[in-house]
Amino acid sequence: MILKADYEAKTVFEINYDRLKEEGIKIIAFDLDSTVMKSKSGEFSSETMSLFENLKKDFYLIIISNNSNPDYIAKAAGQIDFPVIAPAKKPFTKVSKDFLQTNNLNIKEMVMVGDRPLTDILFGKILGCKTILVDSISWQEEKPVVRLARRLERIVNI
Numbered sequence: 512m513i514l515k516a517d518y519e520a521k522t523v524f525e526i527n528y529d530r531l532k533e534e535g536i537k538i539i540a541f542d543l544d545s546t547v548m549k550s551k552s553g554e555f556s557s558e559t560m561s562l563f564e565n566l567k568k569d570f571y572l573i574i575i576s577n578n579s580n581p582d583y584i585a586k587a588a589g590q591i592d593f594p595v596i597a598p599a600k601k602p603f604t605k606v607s608k609d610f611l612q613t614n615n616l617n618i619k620e621m622v623m624v625g626d627r628p629l630t631d632i633l634f635g636k637i638l639g640c641k642t643i644l645v646d647s648i649s650w651q652e653e654k655p656v657v658r659l660a661r662r663l664e665r666i667v668n669i
């Protein structure tokens with residue numbers, strides 16, 4: 512399997528959401544850390560909150576995170592009014608699939624957006640939805656070693 516996302520964008524702010532809508536996408540699942548929230552910050556920026564507000568007009572939003580810290584997740588969930596699935600154990604799909612089925616959400620109408628090929632993108636591939644790979648939301652602040660690790664992960668095909 513070649514681990515190539517359907518689309519790539521610099522960050523969640525550069526995704527072409529109009530095109531997703533035209534393609535029949537109705538559900539956007541975002542990874543949390545580094546995708547829509549600066550890693551370990553515990554808070555969505557005002558820019559991210561505005562993005563969510565705009566997207567909610569056209570899409571059903573969900574956050575699917577591997578973060579297993581219940582306090583951190585509760586704090587993130589408390590800032591938004593849509594579901595947070597965590598810990599989701601990506602790339603495994605059981606936890607998320609159960610949620611999608613219970614809520615009658617169609618996997619074919621969903622896109623998974625994340626910053627990690629080996630968890631987020633692989634998860635989307637296994638689940639059978641569209642995928643978008645983004646760089647970290649705070650890429651300007653990342654250390655060189657983290658940048659290198661990101662680059663290496665992006666050239667791994669499995």
Ligand SMILES: [Mg+2]
Pocket residue numbers: 542543544545546625626627
């Ligand atoms: Mg992430």
